[in-house]
Amino acid sequence: MKIDLNMVPVESGTTYTTEFRAAVEGRSRQRVGNAAGLKNFGVNLTTLAPGSQSALRHWHAAQDEFVYVVCGELVLITDAGEQTLSAGDMAGFAAGVANGHHLVNRTSEPATYLEIGDRTSPDRADYPDADLICVPTDDGHRQFVHKDGRLY
Numbered sequence: 001m002k003i004d005l006n007m008v009p010v011e012s013g014t015t016y017t018t019e020f021r022a023a024v025e026g027r028s029r030q031r032v033g034n035a036a037g038l039k040n041f042g043v044n045l046t047t048l049a050p051g052s053q054s055a056l057r058h059w060h061a062a063q064d065e066f067v068y069v070v071c072g073e074l075v076l077i078t079d080a081g082e083q084t085l086s087a088g089d090m091a092g093f094a095a096g097v098a099n100g101h102h103l104v105n106r107t108s109e110p111a112t113y114l115e116i117g118d119r120t121s122p123d124r125a126d127y128p129d130a131d132l133i134c135v136p137t138d139d140g141h142r143q144f145v146h147k148d149g150r151l152y
Helices: 018-024
Strands: 027-030 041-048 065-071 073-078 081-086 090-093 102-104 111-118 125-127 132-136 142-145
Touching: 065 081, 073 111, 081 090
Parallel strands: none
Antiparallel strands: 027 041, 041 111, 065 090, 065 111, 073 081, 073 102, 125 132, 132 142
């Protein structure tokens, strides 16, 4: 099925708690996988404005992630350090590998990438640079907690 990108809503915002929201201001995405009716994995066409980032640095316990840079330049920050990614570059993050990662746009132009992830559930996301963990709830949703388990 061909996806008409003009028909896929552009979303911004985040489910992060108030104290972490500013980190992803300037990020927008189109859920192109949902537009195609995909159920087993998600695909987002994500754009980072200058100075914005994809997420807080994180890793997933159960879900794999893959990114492909479509245009622009991004800095991939992982536990190993920083690498510049340009159009055509790719990176992947295996589930269960405790290697916090995120993308940052340090240029003066927007950058766009495809992010692909499976929808394995339940999943847990750990944020090594913040007092934050995303955990599954009993009803299949997710919630953010402090590292000591207290709710936000």
